Every structure is written in C-alpha cells, then in structure tokens.
Amino acid sequence: MGKPQTIDEYIGSFAGQSRELLEQVHALAQGTVPEASEAIKWGNPAWVHPSGTILFMLSGHAKHANVVFTPSTREAFDSELAGFATGKGSVKLPYGKPVPGDLLRQMIAFRVREHENDGVLWM
Secondary structure (H helix, E strand, C coil): CCCCCCHHHHHHCCCHHHHHHHHHHHHHHHHHCCCCEEEEECCEEEEECCCCCEEEEEEECCCEEEEECCHHHHHHCCCCCCCCCECCCEEEEECCCCCCHHHHHHHHHHHHHHHHHHCCCCC
16 A cells, blocks of 8 residues: 555554544544634644644554644643643554544644734744
C-alpha cells in the first residue's frame, strides 16, 4: 500500500491501542471543528481552517501519538500539560492511557480563536 491519501487510511495503517487512540482523537476533532476540512499534510492527518490555514495535526508513533498545534497554543496550556511530554507545539499522548478530551477540545478552540481573531498562521 502507498502513502495514505485520507485520515481514515492513515489511521487504518495502525493497530491495537495506537489505532484506538488515533480514532478517538479523530472523532474528537470532527466534533470540535466540523467546519475544518481534513487533509494529509507531510504524510500526517491535518485539520485545515476554511481559510486554508492548518489548525493542528496528528501523528502516530511507536509508543505515543502527537497532537501538534502552534507553539503559542501549546504554551497557553503549559500548566494543564504538566503531566504530558511536550515539544515546540506538540503534546505526546501515550497509548493505553485515556485521551484528555476536555483539554484537547479547549486547545482546539483556542487555536481556532487565535487564527480567526489574531491572524496566527501555521508554523
């Protein structure tokens, strides 16, 4: 099979706990930003604002998934993310642990607002 062309194909390439977590984040994203289009960017799932700006991305790895926002979005939630490994704009979600749904919804809403109100583009 070649590179995935859709988010469903991307998630379908995983199995077990990794697939379950990716499916949960996918469903959460669809419910939180239904106006965003879904795309594959740099080989990974991305949610794109109607303006064409990437809002956030998702990637699966051996032991965790990453949800990647802009650094400003990630930094705005530093205190809530104290129990998670983070990067410049990323949050690591370990497989086998509950998805922090409420926190991710808040981060997604923040990201949409920072783009629409403040003009913050993708990295």
